[in-house]
Amino acid sequence: MALEWLVIFLSCFAQLSAAFFNNTHPRDLELENRLLRVLLRFNLEEEFNTLLVYGEECVFHSLLRHLRVPTVIAASGSTNYNWSFSTSTLILTCESNAENEENSYTLLKLQRTRRLIYLQNTIPPESICRKYSLKEQHNIAMVKSNFVQSDIIYSCRFFQTPNFEEILFFEDQPVYIENFKNMHGSAIKTVPDLLVPRTMVYKDKKTGETKMRGYLANMMNTYVQKLNASLQFINITELGVKKASVIDIMNWARQDLLDIGTALSSSMQFKGTDEVWYPYLLTGYCLMVPVPAKLPYNQVYSMIVDPVVLSIIFVMLCVFSILIIYTQNLSWRNLTLANVLLNDKSLRGLLGQSFPFPPNPSKHLKLIIFVLCFASVMITTMYEAYLQSYFTRPPSEPYIHAFRDIGNFSQKMAISRMEVNVLTTLNNSHFREISEDHLLIYEDWSEYLVLRDSFNTSFIFPVSVDRWSAYEEQQKFFAEPAFYLATDLCFNQLMLFSPPMRRFLPHRHLFEEHMMRQQEFGMVALWKSRSFSVMVELGLASMKDLSHMKTIEESLLLDDVSWILKLYLGAMALSICCFLLEISRCGERWSRFWRRRR
Ligand SMILES: *[C@@H]1O[C@H](CO)[C@@H](O)[C@H](O)[C@H]1NC(C)=O
Ligand SMILES: *[C@@H]1O[C@H](CO)[C@@H](O)[C@H](O)[C@H]1NC(C)=O
Ligand SMILES: *[C@@H]1O[C@H](CO)[C@@H](O)[C@H](O)[C@H]1NC(C)=O
Ligand SMILES: *[C@@H]1O[C@H](CO)[C@@H](O)[C@H](O)[C@H]1NC(C)=O
Ligand SMILES: *[C@@H]1O[C@H](CO)[C@@H](O)[C@H](O)[C@H]1NC(C)=O
Ligand SMILES: *[C@@H]1O[C@H](CO)[C@@H](O)[C@H](O)[C@H]1NC(C)=O
Numbered sequence: 001m002a003l004e005w006l007v008i009f010l011s012c013f014a015q016l017s018a019a020f021f022n023n024t025h026p027r028d029l030e031l032e033n034r035l036l037r038v039l040l041r042f043n044l045e046e047e048f049n050t051l052l053v054y055g056e057e058c059v060f061h062s063l064l065r066h067l068r069v070p071t072v073i074a075a076s077g078s079t080n081y082n083w084s085f086s087t088s089t090l091i092l093t094c095e096s097n098a099e100n101e102e103n104s105y106t107l108l109k110l111q112r113t114r115r116l117i118y119l120q121n122t123i124p125p126e127s128i129c130r131k132y133s134l135k136e137q138h139n140i141a142m143v144k145s146n147f148v149q150s151d152i153i154y155s156c157r158f159f160q161t162p163n164f165e166e167i168l169f170f171e172d173q174p175v176y177i178e179n180f181k182n183m184h185g186s187a188i189k190t191v192p193d194l195l196v197p198r199t200m201v202y203k204d205k206k207t208g209e210t211k212m213r214g215y216l217a218n219m220m221n222t223y224v225q226k227l228n229a230s231l232q233f234i235n236i237t238e239l240g241v242k243k244a245s246v247i248d249i250m251n252w253a254r255q256d257l258l259d260i261g262t263a264l265s266s267s268m269q270f271k272g273t274d275e276v277w278y279p280y281l282l283t284g285y286c287l288m289v290p291v292p293a294k295l296p297y298n299q300v301y302s303m304i305v306d307p308v309v310l311s312i313i314f315v316m317l318c319v320f321s322i323l324i325i326y327t328q329n330l331s332w333r334n335l336t337l338a339n340v341l342l343n344d345k346s347l348r349g350l351l352g353q354s355f356p357f358p359p360n361p362s363k364h365l366k367l368i369i370f371v372l373c374f375a376s377v378m379i380t381t382m383y384e385a386y387l388q389s390y391f392t393r394p395p396s397e398p399y400i401h402a403f404r405d406i407g408n409f410s411q412k413m414a415i416s417r418m419e420v421n422v423l424t425t426l427n428n429s430h431f432r433e434i435s436e437d438h439l440l441i442y443e444d445w446s447e448y449l450v451l452r453d454s455f456n457t458s459f460i461f462p463v464s465v466d467r468w469s470a471y472e473e474q475q476k477f478f479a480e481p482a483f484y485l486a487t488d489l490c491f492n493q494l495m496l497f498s499p500p501m502r503r504f505l506p507h508r509h510l511f512e513e514h515m516m517r518q519q520e521f522g523m524v525a526l527w528k529s530r531s532f533s534v535m536v537e538l539g540l541a542s543m544k545d546l547s548h549m550k551t552i553e554e555s556l557l558l559d560d561v562s563w564i565l566k567l568y569l570g571a572m573a574l575s576i577c578c579f580l581l582e583i584s585r586c587g588e589r590w591s592r593f594w595r596r597r598r
């Protein structure tokens, strides 16, 4: 009972006090009005559709009534859920220390959001700006409680001393600026991965400075120029690494040791992590396979003697023999096996030789012989064409068409341990089809690259289509291309490659926009097309012919067709034997011998 009374009393008191205090001080009302105008101006400059208010009750809370904008109030100073509302948000903070966001996901999403802080105590704006810049939040403005009289908005400026600016509200000055548009020579830390032709590091001969070229490096160089920053290469020997690989660079980016890596990590590598970077390159991941050797000349002849074609010719021979035998007398009297197989007319006719034309042939016989002559012309010209074209351009040994078949070929696939790890963690179905025996895994990644650059045709190499274009350019200096890109042998047809970045990089949006522009204006395509000449300029590639062509015999030698001659000799010997036997009337004697015995 007493409790009920207490509640009723309290609620009455609350209403009364609200009525009493509703008659707020005119100065507070004025402040509210002024702040309202500030917010409306912010909304005009860059629209916001959500408000996030940090801290306990302050002047901002009473403002909210007048602003019909969805609002999230975090009185404790931190959101304990991942920020899943709009990112066009304005953050209002009631006190200099009211905001202590701990959710890193929210921090990342609202990193660039504009913040307005209401200062009730006398903390200097300088230290507040410093505090926020340590948290890598740079869009900060502050108003003091005497805002109505002073009309000053304090806005942080990261690359200036003092690190804030006093802005008079009624003078038309921007409150929030893009701090990183001009970094005044500050360093952007990077590590190049030295993957030719994307990144080629060299020492400038005149100044001794370390510089880099290549289509990825150029993108970084132009970015640094655009922001008026400077490029700082991290000393990786201090980190205990001789040559940085993409994995190292990704790890250092994760540990905030660098800002932007001059490297490209593939979508296969960052699958599974919660970082996703904006892609710079879209390309496939395929195999480069040695161009199969040409068939030697001495095998060309046997190559064109196809069993199927031979059997068709044989069937034709039999059919013509039977037809000729029948039509000569219109009877089957002469039909014997010897007459069919060794038919003088059809055999010679099919081989394009002249043969005795039977006297007074019938119409049917004429027709058959006409067809026979036609067949002979077809066969002889076909073989002639075959033989001549193969002699001018010998056919190749078989191409690889499936991952499964790699085992049937003598070449092994050379691959680096890093790629194997990525492919096995992704459970790549194509990679599983290649057996262990046909892999040559290089633990040292740079050793593997040296091998690949040497165009050693004993191996098959995985390559990104993008890197392939530089190899293709280089192969133009070869007598014959050593490798070809097997577009039907791809681990992945489309991969995204992105430069690794620190998670809380404050100018990430500028970098992404820069990448997009370079692509859009065709700069990347231009740099790529010049890659090979830059490589030659820096001594990383040569215009030498690395194709290691086997010396092909200039022409067909007698030796190459010796087996045909031997066959011919054998056949001649056989027929001479037959001839001798016939001369000696061996057959007659033999039959007489038989008759006598009977
Ligand atoms: C406070 O005053 C406003 C107008 O100034 C009025 O609309 C509102 O109803 C008042 N609130 C209370 C609780 O009396
Ligand atoms: C926030 O997102 C991260 C990663 O996306 C996730 O691991 C975490 O569980 C989420 N937290 C909440 C409270 O949803
Ligand atoms: C670029 O930065 C340098 C300081 O390194 C500064 O002197 C120069 O004025 C800046 N350039 C521009 C256009 O602001
Ligand atoms: C990098 O660090 C190592 C060891 O601290 C040092 O010997 C080397 O000179 C440094 N390299 C550069 C380019 O500063
Ligand atoms: C490769 O070898 C397998 C069995 O060893 C066979 O089934 C397959 O047809 C061969 N492929 C080629 C292209 O020779
Ligand atoms: C890989 O994929 C195959 C079939 O797609 C499946 O049978 C196998 O269990 C997978 N292996 C792993 C380690 O996930």
Ligand SMILES: *[C@@H]1O[C@H](CO)[C@@H](O)[C@H](O)[C@H]1NC(C)=O
Residues within 6 Å of the ligand: 456, 457, 458, 548
């Ligand atoms: C290719 O590599 C193999 C093994 O490393 C080596 O034996 C061979 O000599 C190389 N071939 C050429 C042409 O360099």
